[in-house]
Amino acid sequence: MLHFPPSSWIARWLPALTTLVIWALAAAVVAYWVLQFAGVSGPPTQAPTALRLTLAEPAQNHLQRALGTVSAAPELALAADAGARFVLSGVVASSSGRGSALIAVDGQAPKAFKAGQAVAEGVVLHSLAPRQARLSATARGPVTLTLDMPPLSPP
Structure with a gap:
């Protein structure tokens, strides 16, 4: 296990940034699958009438x-x-x-x-x-x- 000195900024911010990136990726995956199941694909187009x-x-x-x-x-x-x-x-x-x-x-x-x-x-x-x-x-x-x-x- 890596041990960083307590005064280093990496020791304070690395876990927070890693957690933020993981949650952002999880939210993006959930949003993608919700849109796929809802039938939304690509940018909206104006349908001809x-x-x-x-x-x-x-x-x-x-x-x-x-x-x-x-x-x-x-x-x-x-x-x-x-x-x-x-x-x-x-x-x-x-x-x-x-x-x-x-x-x-x-x-x-x-x-x-x-x-x-x-x-x-x-x-x-x-x-x-x-x-x-x-x-x-x-x-x-x-x-x-x-x-x-x-x-x-x-x-």
């Missing part, structure tokens, strides 16, 4: 336009550039269609939006489903755009 347009019934649009209650311009503007503007990153939804969604608008970082909240000018998060967000021009209007998360890959 599928885009599905659902325009309102043509007869309903014509009737509303004839009565002067709703103009069709916001819906057409929403449908025209929606694929480039909105990216769905995540959804937390209940069976009632309430919840929140992570949506990136115009290439910015994703933000959380609740159902009924304005996502962009003239665009409202209408309702949610598992792995799906539905957008419309108004909170009570017809769904004009559906954003889908990509299907899960098999393990």
Whole structure:
């Protein structure tokens, strides 16, 4: 066994530093295996989303336009550039269609939006489903755009 003189700094700090290094390695190993079992691998990537347009019934649009209650311009503007503007990153939804969604608008970082909240000018998060967000021009209007998360890959 090694014996160091009591006045040496090595005698005081070597056991403490050795213990610190061993515990740091143990924590790193535990964190690695927890992440492996949780399914997290590598840096997060922005998943592509599928885009599905659902325009309102043509007869309903014509009737509303004839009565002067709703103009069709916001819906057409929403449908025209929606694929480039909105990216769905995540959804937390209940069976009632309430919840929140992570949506990136115009290439910015994703933000959380609740159902009924304005996502962009003239665009409202209408309702949610598992792995799906539905957008419309108004909170009570017809769904004009559906954003889908990509299907899960098999393990």
